[in-house]
Amino acid sequence: MHPFALAAIGGVLIGTSAVLLMALTGRVAGISGIVGGLLPPKPGTDRSWRLAFILGLVAAPAVLRILTGDALIGPPTVGTPVLIAAGLLVGAGTALGSGCTSGHGICGISRLSVRSIVAVVTFIAAGVLTVFVTRHVWGA
């Protein structure tokens, strides 16, 4: 199947997950928030569904491998020092900005949240600028 068709099907699965979580538990499917709620200094008291969601995420590649023979996980594109810096930025940025690609991108846009739409435009612009600088300015 064409990668773009798979991308759209993947998006539909992600949307189905978001609708299911909202209909059943009344919660937004934002990964940074689900993970953040488990962390100090004030972890939430509702740990079990958060841990179960994360377990589901990590189990998905194994299920896919059984169904299709391939887990479809690509290798990192950068070395360890960049991964550490990027990880710190992604963690700090999503905690400060109250969301990531899923919470603001999928759920927030669908709720027509202006905050989320502004956040999505901002992080895509920052990402585009970062790739432009690292690939076409420094990498040129």
Add this chain to the structure above:
Amino acid sequence: MRGTLAGLIAGLLFGLGLCLSGMTSPAVVQGFLDVAGAWNPALLFVMAGGVAVTFLGYRFLVPKSKPLWASRFSLPTATRIDTPLLAGAAIFGVGWGLAGYCPGPAVVSLASGRIAVVVFVLSMLVGMILVRWMRSGSRASMPSLAAEENR
């Protein structure tokens, strides 16, 4: 118990979606952000599919009064476009562009067993803890930050 089951099913579906869509390959994500290079629009298709289903599902499938397995909705309440939102999104975007991982795909990719992914996720957790710790300290003087942590 039912909440835990809902979390597991939703997490599994979400993870399958991320893998199928190519989002667990940092090269595909960076390809979307590389507008001056060999642009790869895959992420646009993921967003379109995801938002279409979520937009319609939130309106027509989610019960109006209360969720099926919980007593109430737990929705984000903040509406202000403030500095933490803009600065946070910009900082996240830089990290996203550098590595091609946002939180979901990074957690899913832990399943590959690659140490590099573990290093990324641990760094991400450290970043989250640092900010949560900072914000819990400043909460008394900055009440607008208090109600925003449900994403």
